[in-house]
Amino acid sequence: MDKELNLSVLISLFFILGSTIFLILKLVRSRSKKNVPPGYMGFPWIGETIEFYKAQRKNRLFEDFIQPRITKHGKIFTTHLMGSPTVIVNGANANKFLLSNEFKIVVSSWPSASVQLMGKESIMEKQGERHQCLRSLIGTSLAYAGLEALVPKMCNSVQLHLDKYWKGQDNISLYRSAKSLTFSIVFECFLGIDVKTDMLRTFERVLEGVFAPPIQFPGSKFSRARKARLEIERMLVEVVRKKRKQMEECKPQEGEEGGMLLSRLIAGVIRGEITEEEVVDNVVLLTFAAHDTTSFAIAMAFKMLSQHPNCYSLLLQEHVDIIRNKRQGEKLTMDDIKKMNYTWQVARESMRLFPPIFGSFRKAITDIEYQGFIIPKGWKVLWTTYGTHYSAEYFEDPLSFNPSRFEETVPPYVFLPFGGGPRLCAGYQLAKLNILIFVHFVVTSYDWSLLYPYETITMDPLPFPSHGMPIKISPKL
Ligand code: HEM
16 A cells, blocks of 8 residues: 555656656746747758858848848847858947957857868967967068068069069959969968969869868869868978978077068977967968958959949049159058058948958857847857948948048948957958059059949859959050
């Protein structure tokens, strides 16, 4: 009898405990469900990935994907992309909250193919102290003295490029031209590595696989990219070891390693601060970061100038005034660059409307509480430039091209073509010099016009003009 009683008490206790746990779990789940930002998760794994990619390919991510969801759910909404629940945030406050809290509540989150191809030792994979160490090595080459030394080198590169590829031509692909020039500038002026034949093509093969599915089979984008990455690795290891030997034999004093980034990185290797692998991975990453972005920014500035002749006249006058005060053949200096105010406004306004990088993914490393919502640990978060660049809340008549709007200071975290917070673009100053010097030499040496004024922009995954932006050119008399 006692045994039967004990058993029924046990069963009842088990039942009560089970129901209590079930209720608590249900409550917790419904609470967190209630608190995640509103949105639609779509089908398992796929979620809304197809809609996202479709809109991205047409360069209509804002119009076809983000804007309709902002209208439906608000500026912070949930979706499901590439296998991960993702919260998309829009607006200056959200940008600030997310970007300035890098390493504390979020870390940058790149697809597996990018990490494998850029290398796990590249700055994009680094956090905290290691990130800081690499940034300061890259940053010293871009401090004021470094930039001043870069100006004449970059002028030479641009002039050589125009002499070699533009002279005697009637048509030229502006985007491709800017791409190969940016490549030489990053390698020869910034890193201090000679560009060899076919190097650009090999790097481009790596870049083509950076956002491809990381599937290895003969002929796949990713396999081709991995093969190209191995070729680059072999080439860079040889360059790094040769340079290291030279530097060890010459034993430069501290601070005398030369202005070029490669020398600075190798000096870091000699001092034991970084490894050879870190040097190689970061050279690949820097090329990737600089390449399509700067050339797209240049292409869009020219596109906008061709559509706005009044702006072009103002810009041209700025450059004519600069050369008027120079002797024949005299090089540009940093002071001349500082006079290119309007040109920089044109470039910024073009990047506002056509950001080379529309935003980037982060991963929540803890449950994040923001504006009454919970973004659960492990979820992805995407910040976008669109949320501010295209919003009348921050820019009057946001879809019109008006470079002079940059005469006024723009509040923080509103204009973000170069990102923000600890991961603010490390090459911002280099990109600026590259754009301004290129524009200077082109507009003072050539008359030009677009061959396809209505050429569309495609994204795969970075934006580019579908036909490479061919222009008709004739030398100025
Ligand atoms: C117009 C040209 C460029 C644009 C629009 C651009 C944009 C950006 C953006 C938006 C980020 C932040 C990404 C994020 O938050 O996840 C970034 C990071 C970065 N950029 Fe640029 N970039 C440009 C040119 C360059 C150049 C020329 C270099 C160097 C040669 C460079 C090197 C880097 C590096 C190293 C990072 C990573 C910084 C870190 O993780 O700490 N970028 N860039």
